[in-house]
Amino acid sequence: xxxxxxxxxxxxxxxxxxxxxxxxxxxxxxxxxxxxxxxxxxxxxxxxxxxxxxxxxxxxxxxxxxxxxxxxxxxxxxxxxxxxxxxxxxxxxxxxxxxxxxxxxxxxxxxxxxxxxxxxxxxxxxxxxxxxxxxxxxxxxxxxxxxx
Numbered sequence: 001x002x003x004x005x006x007x008x009x010x011x012x013x014x015x016x017x018x019x020x021x022x023x024x025x026x027x028x029x030x031x032x033x034x035x036x037x038x039x040x041x042x043x044x045x046x047x048x049x050x051x052x053x054x055x056x057x058x059x060x061x062x063x064x065x066x067x068x069x070x071x072x073x074x075x076x077x078x079x080x081x082x083x084x085x086x087x088x089x090x091x092x093x094x095x096x097x098x099x100x101x102x103x104x105x106x107x108x109x110x111x112x113x114x115x116x117x118x119x120x121x122x123x124x125x126x127x128x129x130x131x132x133x134x135x136x137x138x139x140x141x142x143x144x145x146x147x148x
Contacts, residue, residue, distance in 0.1 A: 004034065021148065022052060022059040027097070033060075039148040047134055048146070053101075054108045064146050068137050070130060071112035075119045077103065083120075 006014070011030045014020050023032030033050055041048045050060060057069050074080035084098055109115055114133050118126040137143060 021050075021063065022056045024053070024055055026053060027094070035148055042146055042148060045145075049130075054105045054111065057112065064148065066144050066146050068114070068133065069112040070114045070116055070133060071109040072116050072118055072126065072130075073106065073109065075117050077106055079120065080106070 008030060011023075011032065014032065014034070015023055019035055020032040021035045021038055023030070025031075033052065033056070038048045038050070050056075052060065054071075060067050061069055074083060080102055081099055084095060084102065090098060116126050116129045116133070
């Protein structure tokens with residue numbers, strides 16, 4: 001699915017109508033996953049990949065217990081922090097907040113079913129691992145398609 005930008009008022013209405021699979025305020029921005037798009041994809045037999053933080057993953061797992069969670073991370077905390085610093089997209093206060101969040105999230109990796117390391121300059125390897133996990137999960141004898 002593509003990003004869909006709405007006003008804060010429209011976002012609050014979507015929350016009130018329970019149209020979002022999960023939602024949160026992340027670094028001052030309202031973010032959420034509309035149920036309709038995910039439901040349509042699942043109903044047509046497609047896999048749905050959702051990029052959320054650890055809180056969002058916990059919410060999705062609670063609502064969709066058969067969801068497969070993958071913690072995508074850098075090869076080390078030091079590498080992750082260096083990537084955040086190299087982006088130069090935040091001022092010092094925002095960067096420090098992101099670093100603290102990243103550290104806290106690294107400690108929650110054990111809550112996920114899988115962990116995939118996204119090494120520098122090796123994105124294709126990480127993608128291949130995620131695809132392999134998806135294929136292996138579909139081969140499980142107890143596999144059930146997710147429902148919303």
